[in-house]
Each structure stands twice: as structure tokens, then as C-alpha cells.
Ligand code: G6P
């Protein structure tokens with residue numbers, strides 16, 4: 150089986166390869182093709198994968214190319230994990246927004262819109278090529294903003310593109326663990342959009358255990374989301390939100406924390422990964438050791454400003470091991486080998502949330518088998534959550550429309566309608582600011 154990874158020179162590719170190395174079953178991936186626009190980054194990642202595979206005669210064979218069409222031809226699965234504009238672009242997304250006093254996170258608020266406007270045209274080009282060159286392939290989209298990018302690709306690939314994120318899985322695992330339940334046996338009643346969802350229940354053998362957590366301030370204070378949001382607020386909501394909702398519910402504090410930070414997240418990762426890729430150019434560098442050290446530092450500092458703003462302290466050791474590669478592998482196995490399982494994924498709505506149309510990509514538990522991912526039916530969201538989901542989906546639709554038409558005024562509309570952008574004038578200045586720093590937005594006229 151052939152797996153193509155787009156963004157193959159990316160820092161997190163060794164996580165995926167590590168997961169593949171752990172898969173010994175019949176029908177596993179035997180060939181990995183890494184595609185990247187930057188040959189130097191491919192060489193660096195190749196060194197890490199080489200060390201990971203050392204001494205393993207069954208390790209999937211790895212090859213590299215900068216030719217996208219070559220990479221796609223004959224693929225059974227395509228992982229799309231690109232970063233248009235690189236981490237320099239992410240840092241600029243943050244800076245422009247923060248200078249206007251609004252949030253510049255890569256997936257939430259103004260930063261997410263800017264990143265989406267840059268990424269959608271590239272993702273659509275990829276989707277068209279997959280449809281032409283590998284029409285039977287399944288595309289697993291890791292590229293952020295993952296819900297929006299998956300929806301853009303689904304217009305060309307239908308249900309053969311599935312978006313993934315590890316944050317709902319991590320949230321479900323934390324809640325199950327705190328409640329003393331086995332995360333693998335619990336059904337997580339979660340729904341929303343990517344980075345905008347809520348856990349409303351956790352069922353073990355049909356019994357909902359979440360009320361027990363919500364009634365216990367001590368238990369609530371013992372895990373990441375409980376510390377971020379505070380027991381009181383979770384009790385008021387009667388649900389546990391995805392960690393990215395911290396940017397909404399505590400917007401003023403998170404914007405201020407990001408403004409005060411010595412470096413934004415994007416700037417930190419740009420510099421940190423810049424050093425890693427430089428190190429990889431030296432022949433005496435122990436590649437896997439250098440990669441793992443860099444990864445551990447990245448994990449430990451994830452959402453550090455949010456945790457500071459909330460007084461939440463350090464991340465728990467269990468939360469430092471990543472996880473999105475596990476979701477990707479479980480999804481690929483379920484489809485390729487008909488290993489039926491339930492996973493929280495980004496797929497087309499098909500009536501799951503009655504307030505959204507059928508083609509809107511949402512994040513929801515899905516039954517996965519050889520025919521793909523099928524959303525399970527879930528209870529409707531309460532009005533406050535429905536309001537946010539509908540507002541943000543409307544913004545995503547404006548982004549898709551601006552990316553399709555190249556209309557600058559539609560881009561302004563996308564920013565202006567976002568609940569975290571507080572004036573149409575701010576939206577206008579954001580479009581001016583972003584188009585002046587991003588060559589990838591030159592198409593907006
Ligand atoms: C979480 C999010 C991902 C994000 C990742 C890394 O897993 O769900 O969407 O890509 O964190 O975030 P970072 O700030 O380290 O790039």
C-alpha cells in the first residue's frame with residue numbers, strides 16, 4: 150500500500166513514520182512517498198526517518214520528490230500536512246492581528262482567516278490533482294485550519310477527504326481518565342466545528358458519566374481543560390469545551406497574554422525549527438536525538454500563554470506525547486482493512502446538525518469502515534454553541550468564496566463577521582495588513 154505525505158519535509162512527519170513502524174499487520178503501508186516544495190527539508194526529515202528505521206527489515210520504504218503529480222500517482226492514501234507560507238507566515242498572521250488588538254492564532258479568529266485565505270487555493274489545487282491522478286485515493290487532511298481546508302477539498306473529492314485533529318481525542322481521553330473509565334471503551338458525545346466543539350457526555354456501557362465530573366470541583370480542577378476554563382464555568386456550561394474555545398470565552402485575557410509574550414507561538418516555532426533544520430545540515434548531528442529534543446520542547450510549550458493567563462500551570466506528562474498520528478493511523482487502518490471503529494473526525498454534515506446544510510464540514514464522532522466515515526447522530530447543541538458554530542461556519546464560507554473569486558471585499562466580510570473581530574474598520578485594516586505581508590494573498594483584488 151502506498152501512502153503519500155504532502156508537506157513531507159514537515160517537522161511532524163517522523164511521528165507518522167513512527168506510527169507506521171509500529172504497524173505489523175497484513176495490508177499495512179509498505180511504501181511512503183514524501184512530497185515537499187523544499188528539497189532541503191526533505192533531506193533533513195529523511196535523516197530522521199533513516200535512523201528511526203535502522204535495523205528494521207520490514208520498515209516501509211521511503212522515497213522523496215518535489216514533483217506533486219509524481220507523488221500522487223498510484224497513491225492509496227494521501228496525508229496532506231502542508232503549511233502555506235511556512236512558520237514565517239504563521240508568525241506574520243499573529244503579528245498583524247495582535248497589532249490590531251485581535252487574536253492571531255493559526256486556526257482561530259483573524260489569524261485563522263488569514264491562514265485559510267492563503268491555504269484554500271493551494272488545497273483546492275491538490276484536491277483537483279488527486280481527483281485526476283489518484284481518483285480512488287483517500288485523503289486525510291491534517292492541514293490547518295483543518296475544518297475549513299477539509300471543506301474546500303470536499304468540494305472536489307466528496308467524502309474521500311476526511312479531516313483530523315487530535316484535540317477532541319485528547320479531551321475525551323483526559324475526561325475518561327479522570328472519571329476512572331477506559332478511554333477506549335467510552336463513547337465521547339462531542340460535536341461542533343474543528344477547534345470549536347463541546348463534550349456534552351461520556352457514555353460507558355450506556356451510562357453518562359459526565360454529570361459526575363461536572364458535580365465535582367476537585368475532579369474538574371485536575372485536568373487541562375478544567376484548569377483552563379475553571380470549574381465554575383464548566384458547571385455553568387454543563388459541558389467541557391475544546392481547549393481552543395479558551396480563545397473565545399477568555400478572549401481579552403488570551404489576546405493580552407499573546408501581546409505580552411516575548412515571542413508569539415509562530416515566531417517561537419519558526420526560530421526553534423529553523424535551528425533544527427540548520428542542525429540537520431551538519432553531517433555529525435544525531436538526527437533522531439535532535440528531532441526528539443525539539444519535539445519535546447514544542448509539546449511542553451503548547452498553549453503556554455493560555456495556561457499562563459488561566460494560572461493552569463504545566464502540562465500533564467500524559468498530554469506530551471502528541472496523538473494525531475495515532476488518529477491518522479487508526480483512520481487509515483479502518484478504511485484499508487475494514488477495521489470498524491469510532492473516531493471523532495471532520496466530515497460533511499449530512500444532516501447531523503440540523504442548523505447547518507448537508508455539505509458543511511463538522512467535527513463529530515464517526516463510524517469508520519471500508520466505505521469511509523459516517524457521522525453518528527448526536528443531540529443538537531444548545532443555543533449559545535449553535536450561535537458560535539453558525540457564525541464561524543458563515544465566516545468559513547466567506548473565506549471559501551473569497552478564495553474562489555479573489556474578491557477583496559469578500560475577504561473583508563469574512564474578517565468583519567468573525568465574532569472575535571470587533572469592527573468592520575479593523576477587518577479592513579487586517580486585509581490591508583495581511584495582503585501587504587503575504588505574497589500568497591496577492592490574488593485578492
Ligand atoms: C494541536 C492542534 C493542532 C496543532 C497542534 C500543534 O494538536 O489540534 O491543530 O497543529 O496542536 O500546535 P503547535 O502550536 O505546536 O503548532
Ligand code: MN
Pocket residue numbers: 295313314315316344
Ligand atoms: Mn487541531
